[in-house]
Amino acid sequence: MTVDTRPHTTVGRTWLELPDDHPFGIQTLPYGAFTTSAGDTRVGVRIGDQVLDLTAASARLDPAHAALFAAGTLDRLLAAGPDAWTRTRATLTDWLTDPTRRKDLEPLLVAVDEATMVLPFTVADYVDFYASEHHATNLGNLFRPGQPPLPPNWKHLPIGYHGRAGTVVVSGTPVIRPQGQRRTPDGDVVFGPSARLDIEAELGFVVGTPSTLGRPVDLAAFPEHVFGVCLVNDWSARDIQAWEYAPLGPFLGKSFATSAAPWIVPLAALEAARVAPPARHPRPLPYLDDTDADPWGLDIRLEVSLNGHVVSRPPFASMYWTAAQQLAHMTINGASLRTGDLFASGTISGPQATERGSFIELTWAGNEPLQLPDGSTRTFLEDHDEVMITATAPGPGGTTLGLGEVRGRIAPTHGSD
Template sequence: MTTPRSWLAGADDSPFGVHNLPYGVFTAADRPGVRRIGVRIGESVLDAGAAARAVGEPSVLLDADTLNPLLAAGRPVWTEVRTALTRWLTDESHRAALSPLLLPLAEVELHLPFEVADYVDFYASEHHATNLGRIFRPGSEPLTPNWKHLPIGYHGRAGTVVVSGTPVIRPQGQRKAPTDAVPSFGPTRRLDIEAEVGFVVGAPSVLGTPVTLDRFREHVFGVCLVNDWSARDIQAWEYVPLGPFLGKSFATSVSPWIVPLDALEQARVTPPARDVEPLPYLDDRGGEPWGLDLALEVRLNGHPVSRPPFASMYWTAAQQLTHMTVNGASLRTGDFFASGTISGPEPETRGALIELTWNGEEPLKLPDGTTRTFLEDGDEVTITATAPGPDGTVVGFGEVTGRVTP
């Protein structure tokens, strides 16, 4: 396979070349307040709807102010649109018409690229789940008995999924330390991050009809980065017996670019060996593997503190989608599900502060001489990621950033 070359200078050497072409939604000074679908190419954003009109091709799905109409159109249309975009950006005959429609990335404002229907968060890293088990249940088996039999998850709050750059207001709630006789109320003292990868559902499914493993590609449009902020003290007091609630629902940050699933073919890998045989509906050993070789980096106030490897995840996104619908629950366009915290086997690959600091017992030392157990007001967290692309290229995901405010 030979990746086509773009007529846009510098694009071929970028993680956002024609091998990637992620989708987003932007506004710019030339049309203030008007949200448009954009496609990132190099350090520019192509006004996708205007580009379609300029080359004389159908533009209705690209003229929307959100990605949802394109998401709903289904995989054959996704492939057709991606093929067209690649052709427009590699055919020299389109340079004159499209060059004026390329806006510098630094001059646009990026928005949440799709309307979130439902949000589900999983708990799919064996290393993360094992670390938390050792922290909270020392001397006992770290994994719960069900963990290797099904992808554990919870339903989150779709209305608080926010785009990168949105301030994260420190949440308030009930807290109760083990030594306290009764709970108190106030701002969380244990604000944490969770480095995750998210999956955007396009084509819906029929109520009562599970989505099998082999239909993953039919329904999932693309991939982005996620920071599922967590108030650990609020979470610890409330989660028994029904699970996460206010400790999670205040904010979930996502990156503004949705990388198409088709851009990640070279990143696909076999997931780690499983020592418990999955039930048939989750058994992916005879089909397409949907492990993904994504390399993440977490920075706290500009300083790298972790490099979580997504390839180490025990449960794949395909298994998560199948389990999410096996009871007959239907998918809607704009459904969004996240992997859960990504952690590897080494301390420097842990994707949450609760692991990196071992529940506050081993504070992180930052270059400015300060230390952190959990996040302080003013702290800024940025998560980035890359994946291998065709012909030695690199697929970029951009970043998801959030700053804590009082």
């Protein structure tokens, strides 16, 4: 099958009369799922500060699409593949720019603030990568002073690990402080709540089209399988992780919660945000070598806030390994893809101190506390702290795309105050 991967985003005016600079104009059209006052779940597409109920709209206006949204999740649309994704986006663009549709669709709009967003797809598998050279170098300098900061394999392959799909939660879900074993500075092994709870500002990639077991997915096939992107906060208990990770890697220090934004921005919307990734040395092996391929670096700019104060602005364009390379590596051994697979970029950190995507970097492992505008300081997260990650990207014709937000508030460990 030949898939048309050319941009399908039209810049135009909708009958909603949005400002030209609105990040959720016709150029974005992200998908999500929400519950209504009646308690049922609907698929929606965001336009401006409203959500169009696609479950109701397709049933009324387009029976051919109705089955894709009838179940109230994106699962069927994801599985339908690239041709269906393109047709659906074109249909929605027509609906929202054709003033004759206003009478039919306006009653099906719900204010964003009145929609209770839910996780929009069933997460099949979850994989987290470690793709930022700046982040990996910072952690290497922190934990292995006097040694090369990057392990020998880091520039040869995208390092990753399998997480727990069942603990991926939608933005706004409280994050309960995890408990576990940790080692004290005196060398004692104790059990209790994590004292070094952290964030990881990341970008997630949502798989639609599955692949066959035993058949790797090559770089060029990335847009045939990946539907879109969402913001991710892969919470991390650094003290639990530090004690448990050798020799097999992250486990309980990572598996307690991963927050995902409710809006999935289609790859088609990101065409104007595509940029060349950083230069790679040494040149990757052939299955990862994108030197002569279409670039899949993305000019996405994140912003991390703690209790309403901006503490970092990580740039995704600086990521060493692209999502296309991550997907190729993830399947090179013959591992298959399933509809609803979610793989995340790993912590996004830039070269500047103000561009670090985790508190362990921002505070240099707690040795340089953050000074917040309200007079308080932080090394790691305290109970009742709230972290919000937002992002934007350039769109066609000088527009801006919004990726929404991923938000989480720290709740005390069960049984504590």
